[in-house]
Amino acid sequence: MANFLDDHRNRVVRFQKQYRKKQIASHKLDIPERLFLKCPFCERSIHRDILMQNAYVCPECGNYFPLTARNRIGMLVERDSFNELDHNLHSLNPLDFPGYEDKVKQNQELTGEVEAFVGGIAKISGHKVCIGVLDSHFMMGSMGSVVGEKVTRLIETSVRERLPLVIVSSSGGARMQEGIFSLMQMAKTAAALAEHNAAGLFYLSLLTHPTTGGVSASFAMLGDIIIAEKGALIGFAGKRVIQQTIREDLPEGFQTSEFLLEHGMIDIVLDRREVKPMIGKLLAFHACEA
Amino acid sequence: MTANSRAWDKVQLARNPKRPTAKSVVAALAPDFVELKGDRLFSNDYAIIGGIGTIADRRFTIIAEEKGTNLEERIKNHFGMPHPEGYRKVMRLVRQAEKFHRPVLFLIDTPGAYPGIDAEARGQAEAIASSLRFLFTVKVPLIAAVLSEGGSGGALAIGIADHLIMLENATYSILSPEGFAAILYKDASLAPQIADTMKLTAQDLEQFGIADEIIAEPGGGWHLDNDAPIISLKRSVLAELKQLERLDSETLLKKRTAKFRAFGKYQEGNN
Ligand SMILES: [Zn+2]
Numbered sequence: 001m002a003n004f005l006d007d008h009r010n011r012v013v014r015f016q017k018q019y020r021k022k023q024i025a026s027h028k029l030d031i032p033e034r035l036f037l038k039c040p041f042c043e044r045s046i047h048r049d050i051l052m053q054n055a056y057v058c059p060e061c062g063n064y065f066p067l068t069a070r071n072r073i074g075m076l077v078e079r080d081s082f083n084e085l086d087h088n089l090h091s092l093n094p095l096d097f098p099g100y101e102d103k104v105k106q107n108q109e110l111t112g113e114v115e116a117f118v119g120g121i122a123k124i125s126g127h128k129v130c131i132g133v134l135d136s137h138f139m140m141g142s143m144g145s146v147v148g149e150k151v152t153r154l155i156e157t158s159v160r161e162r163l164p165l166v167i168v169s170s171s172g173g174a175r176m177q178e179g180i181f182s183l184m185q186m187a188k189t190a191a192a193l194a195e196h197n198a199a200g201l202f203y204l205s206l207l208t209h210p211t212t213g214g215v216s217a218s219f220a221m222l223g224d225i226i227i228a229e230k231g232a233l234i235g236f237a238g239k240r241v242i243q244q245t246i247r248e249d250l251p252e253g254f255q256t257s258e259f260l261l262e263h264g265m266i267d268i269v270l271d272r273r274e275v276k277p278m279i280g281k282l283l284a285f286h287a288c289e290a
Numbered sequence: 291m292t293a294n295s296r297a298w299d300k301v302q303l304a305r306n307p308k309r310p311t312a313k314s315v316v317a318a319l320a321p322d323f324v325e326l327k328g329d330r331l332f333s334n335d336y337a338i339i340g341g342i343g344t345i346a347d348r349r350f351t352i353i354a355e356e357k358g359t360n361l362e363e364r365i366k367n368h369f370g371m372p373h374p375e376g377y378r379k380v381m382r383l384v385r386q387a388e389k390f391h392r393p394v395l396f397l398i399d400t401p402g403a404y405p406g407i408d409a410e411a412r413g414q415a416e417a418i419a420s421s422l423r424f425l426f427t428v429k430v431p432l433i434a435a436v437l438s439e440g441g442s443g444g445a446l447a448i449g450i451a452d453h454l455i456m457l458e459n460a461t462y463s464i465l466s467p468e469g470f471a472a473i474l475y476k477d478a479s480l481a482p483q484i485a486d487t488m489k490l491t492a493q494d495l496e497q498f499g500i501a502d503e504i505i506a507e508p509g510g511g512w513h514l515d516n517d518a519p520i521i522s523l524k525r526s527v528l529a530e531l532k533q534l535e536r537l538d539s540e541t542l543l544k545k546r547t548a549k550f551r552a553f554g555k556y557q558e559g560n561n
Contacts, residue, residue, distance in 0.1 A: 088558060088559050089556050089557070089558055090556060090557040090558075090559075091556060091557075092555045092556055092557055094498075094554075094555040095487065095488070095489045097487055098487065144554075145553075145554030145555050145556045146554075146556045148554055149554050149556055152551070174442075174464050174465070176464060176465065176470060176473055176474055177474075178464075178555075179463060179464050179488050179489055179490070180462060180463060180464060180489065180490065180494075180495065180498065180500060181498070181553060181554055181555060182464050183442065183443070183446055183463075183464045184446075184500065184550065184553035184554065185553070185554060186418075186419075186422060186443060186446060187422055187446060187449075187450055187550045187553070188550050188551055188553055188554065190419060190422035190423040190426065191422075191423075191426040191546075191547045191550050191551065192551075193423050194423045194424075194426040194427050194547075195547070197423065198427070213443075214443060214464075216415035216419075217403075217414070217415040217418040217419050217422075217443045218418075218419050218422060219419070220415070220419070221413075221415045221416045221419040221420075222419050222420070222423055234415075235410050235414075235415065236403065236405075236409070236410060236414040236415040236418070236443070237403070237404075237405030237406075237409070237410065237414065238405070241405045241469070242405045242406055242407065242410070245404075245405050245406060246405075246406050246407065248407075250407065251407065254407065254410070255410055259410075259411070263411045263412070263413065264413075265413045265415075265416055
């Protein structure tokens with residue numbers, strides 16, 4: 001646990017290196033540059049510590065760096081307070097879909113994670129919570145059997161321990177390679193939340209870029225309070241599918257956090273740097289009076 | 291991956307324009323059906339029919355996705371693709387069913403929830419999510435049947451049930467084969483070849499334990515003889531209701547949750 005931050009820092013470096021190689025072929029991070037990350041928008045190099053202190057928001061241009069699940073957890077919870085649950089749940093290939101095992105393995109190597117969701121018990125601003133985070137770097141944060149199971153178990157733990165629940169979503173939606181099993185995870189997580197809801201427990205859902213498809217249409221939109229990071233893409237159907245169906249241009253700002261707020265679908269839109277204090281405040285509002 | 295797959299034949303049968311749609315099934319099952327419209331919030335979604343009817347001697351709330359039977363109707367019904375107000379109407383009518391202790395029959399036939407600007411603005415994701423969570427709390431028996439096409443969250447949102455029936459040539463999947471091929475192979479025209487890999491037939495779903503029962507269709511498809519599958523469906527629904535009515539509401543909900551809780555394949559521990 002003590003090395004959690006260092007460990008995850010190393011992992012981030014490794015990940016960023018590979019990710020960047022894929023994303024921006026011309027840009028290679030060599031070893032002396034490791035402490036610095038280049039903002040993809042303003043192209044300035046920023047020291048990792050400064051970036052972390054600024055909630056992974058570029059201090060120069062305000063760009064949000066994409067966060068891994070562990071970045072996010074490190075950012076939100078009290079130092080060394082995170083106890084991971086169900087780390088070793090592995091995907092199988094329920095449809096015998098060609099190439100799926102390899103795809104999962106590639107993503108495991110790329111991210112250093114077993115799957116696209118990291119969950120556990122931690123402290124946020126002095127409050128013990130169940131917290132889970134989807135990692136959009138792992139197969140787009142898509143929900144297959146493992147993600148659905150881990151989300152469900154986290155909700156069940158939250159009910160059993162009578163703890164508030166915080167889930168941070170970022171997902172392309174369904175894990176296509178798991179077909180109908182992926183679809184059923186929407187039902188499974190919603191069923192667990194029905195029990196959570198009946199138990200009178202607090203569920204805060206934080207939507208980050210991007211939250212779409214089967215994740216938005218299940219646990220992500222069922223928070224007692226739903227917060228979105230500003231500028232995030234949030235929606236059910238993909239933009240291309242909508243365009244092909246209606247054959248019209250989509251309005252400016254369609255399916256953004258601000259669009260959802262305007263249409264009454266979420267409670268609050270926040271700058272990423274304001275998220276942690278707001279979660280602390282909302283947890284305090286729902287804390288049992290001792 | 292050259293020949294069209296067997297599953298694709300079923301996809302074509304399920305989409306055959308001569309295949310009966312939900313409306314005619316409702317009329318045959320419950321001749322006294324009264325349609326009840328509207329979500330009381332925004333509008334009435336024609337993609338979903340809801341109302342009350344008597345099947346044999348039992349009163350049901352019946353909710354059915356309806357694609358339409360001619361072009362005019364299909365356009366009005368958005369080809370059976372519900373908007374959020376459709377799912378909100380479902381929740382209203384199921385709540386009403388619960389109040390009057392009526393069991394609910396869902397008839398599923400949709401390519402998926404409608405992908406559009408208005409649907410997103412009015413909260414398609416929220417409507418589906420809320421319907422899913424809500425149906426796990428409903429204390430009357432819920433029986434669902436996939437008549438033809440069970441597409442994605444649009445089908446699942448009315449597919450939370452104690453018993454799921456599928457017609458022999460019905461399909462139930464995460465996405466249409468075209469959408470699936472477009473996402474995974476960047477080419478929607480590969481749909482006929484990849485449909486098998488999706489495992490979307492009633493037989494696949496029964497093997498997975500997701501579908502509980504399959505209703506036989508006449509050789510060549512339901513459109514060749516409309517009556518026989520409806521008679522079987524009626525018999526199944528009534529028999530299942532008898533079973534479900536033996537359970538107290540607490541057991542009913544526990545069993546419903548446990549059924550869905552078990553879906554998913556994964557491995558625990560280091561691999
Ligand atoms: Zn920048």
